[in-house]
Amino acid sequence: xxxxxxxxxxxxxxxxxxxxxxxxxxxxxxxxxxxxxxxxxxxxxxxxxxxxxxxxxxxxxxxxxxxxxxxxxxxxxxxxxxxxxxxxxxxxxxxxxxxxxxxxxxxxxxxxxxxxxxxxxxxxxxxxxxxxxxxxxxxxxxxxxxxxxxxxxxxxxxxxxxxxxxxxxxxxxxxxxxxxxxxxxxxxxxxxxxxxxxxxxxxxxxxxxxxxxxxxxxxxxxxxxxxxxxxxxxxxxxxxxxxxxxxxxxxxxxxxxxxxxxxxxxxxxxxxxxxxxxxxxxxxxxxxxxxxxxxxxxxxxxxxxxxxxxxxxxxxxxxxxxxxxxxx
Numbered sequence: 001x002x003x004x005x006x007x008x009x010x011x012x013x014x015x016x017x018x019x020x021x022x023x024x025x026x027x028x029x030x031x032x033x034x035x036x037x038x039x040x041x042x043x044x045x046x047x048x049x050x051x052x053x054x055x056x057x058x059x060x061x062x063x064x065x066x067x068x069x070x071x072x073x074x075x076x077x078x079x080x081x082x083x084x085x086x087x088x089x090x091x092x093x094x095x096x097x098x099x100x101x102x103x104x105x106x107x108x109x110x111x112x113x114x115x116x117x118x119x120x121x122x123x124x125x126x127x128x129x130x131x132x133x134x135x136x137x138x139x140x141x142x143x144x145x146x147x148x149x150x151x152x153x154x155x156x157x158x159x160x161x162x163x164x165x166x167x168x169x170x171x172x173x174x175x176x177x178x179x180x181x182x183x184x185x186x187x188x189x190x191x192x193x194x195x196x197x198x199x200x201x202x203x204x205x206x207x208x209x210x211x212x213x214x215x216x217x218x219x220x221x222x223x224x225x226x227x228x229x230x231x232x233x234x235x236x237x238x239x240x241x242x243x244x245x246x247x248x249x250x251x252x253x254x255x256x257x258x259x260x261x262x263x264x265x266x267x268x269x270x271x272x273x274x275x276x277x278x279x280x281x282x283x284x285x286x287x288x289x290x291x292x293x294x295x296x297x298x299x300x301x302x303x304x305x306x307x308x309x310x311x312x313x314x315x316x317x318x319x320x321x322x323x324x325x326x327x328x
Contacts, residue, residue, distance in 0.1 A: 039326035040080045040187050040210045042217075043105050045088070045098040046072030047290045047317050049249055050125025052094065055294040071299065072319060073125045074219045074291045076245070077102040078208055080184040084108035085115040087183060089206055089217055095129030101320075116144040118175070118189055120219065122154050122200035130161060133169045142171040146181060148191065149174070151201035177204065186211040187325065192237075194218065195226040197265055207241060210325020216244040219291040222265040224275060235276070238283050243323050246272065248289025248298065248316065251305045255295050266291075269298060269305070273312040284313035292316070 053071035054061040063069040073092035079102070080086070086106040092098065099113055119127050133140040147155065152172050155161040164170045175181065180188035188209045196203035205218035216237060221227060224234050238244055249266035250256075261268075267275075269289055276284055289309065292298060297305040298316050309315060 038081055039324055040078070040082075040184065041322050041324045042208055042215050043077040043079065043102065044245070044290070044317050044319055044321045045075040045077050045101060046092060046094055047292055047319055048073050049291050049293040050074075050092075050123055051294060052125075053292070053294045053299060058294060061294070069299075071292070072098060076208075076215075076217050077105065078183070078187075078189070079106045079108075080187060081107055083184055085184060087116040087118065087189075088114055089118045089189075089208075090120055090126040090219075091117050091129030091132075092125050093128055095132045098129075099132075105322075112143060113138055113140055114143055116146060116173075116183060117170075118181075118191075118206055119145060119147045119151055120191075120206065120217075121196065121198075121203040122151055123197070123220070126219070127151075127155075127161075130155075130164060130170065134160070134164055135167060135169070138169075140169045142168050144173050145170045146173045146175050146189070148177070148202040148204060150198075154200050175204070177202075180209070192218075192232070193230070194220065195222045195230060196220045197222070207237075208325065212327040213242045213323070213325045214240065215323055215325070216241045216246070217290075218244070218246045220249075221247050221267065223267050224272070235279065235283075238276075238279070238286055242286065243288060244286045245288050245290045245317055247291050248272070249291050249293050249296070251296050251298050255293075255297070269296075269309060273309070273314065276314075277312065281313045287314040288317040289314065290317050 048071040050073055052073050054063040072094040075092045075098050076089040078087040086102050086108055088102060132138055133143055155172060156165055165172060175191045177191055177193045180190040182188050190207045191204040192207060194203045194205050203220055205216060208215045247266055248269045250261060250264060250268050252268050252270045253261045255261065297303045298309060
């Protein structure tokens with residue numbers, strides 16, 4: 001399933017991490033992050049849809065026996081090496097491994113565990129990792145959690161999340177659509193409202209802007225056309241960023257046997273490719289697909305789906321990949 005409210009998912013199989021000196025490299029990544037980097041950067045901590053890869057209940061999935069093929073739930077780390085600080089966009093069921101990887105990538109101090117968390121919405125893959133900040137686990141002290149108004153209310157008024165507030169494990173901080181939040185010198189995070197299922201909260205993408213480069217992080221959207229109707233076009237946003245991590249949940253209709261997927265609340269990768277095919281290659285090359293469902297054939301780098309994406313000048317994001325927020 002994909003993003004089904006109140007559905008129960010098993011935490012994805014933990015991927016093996018190989019560490020050499022000050023560097024960090026995930027087994028499915030070609031990128032090594034060195035803690036000596038001076039400028040701010042982002043690091044991809046997960047690319048899977050909320051249920052992870054492999055997903056709970058997929059008992060015949062051979063990926064259970066191959067950690068190299070597992071994928072963590074979609075999340076992004078933000079690092080300011082100069083200040084030794086790190087933030088995370090969303091708190092996933094894979095929070096334990098992802099905070100560890102972000103710590104190693106940042107070269108910062110072990111405490112606090114994070115300098116802040118930006119929540120995009122209240123679907124299970126995007127906020128339930130907050131549980132690890134509670135007294136049963138980290139027992140964190142006032143970790144800033146940035147959230148939109150309905151998301152803030154959801155946390156304050158629903159247990160067990162409300163206990164994190166009561167015990168001062170987290171400190172809720174407001175987000176407003178289109179208003180940048182400064183988190184370090186020349187480093188901001190701006191929420192952008194997105195049309196997607198809003199059972200419990202608003203849904204936002206975020207634009208992370210550094211000294212001279214910026215990144216769009218957009219894991220969930222119902223359709224590009226609904227965004228058009230609200231006055232936002234993905235083509236216009238691409239002109240304002242250097243890299244765009246966007247919803248690639250499903251590759252195409254027919255991916256899930258026996259189901260008509262035409263009404264699924266995510267744009268197919270094939271539709272995104274078709275919509276953007278007339279843009280210059282320099283623009284199309286900004287696109288990197290994230291939030292891939294466990295059924296998505298593009299998870300396999302040898303697949304025809306992957307070749308179609310790459311032929312369009314786009315690609316699938318890799319866990320562990322880094323993008324500097326400064327021009328080299």
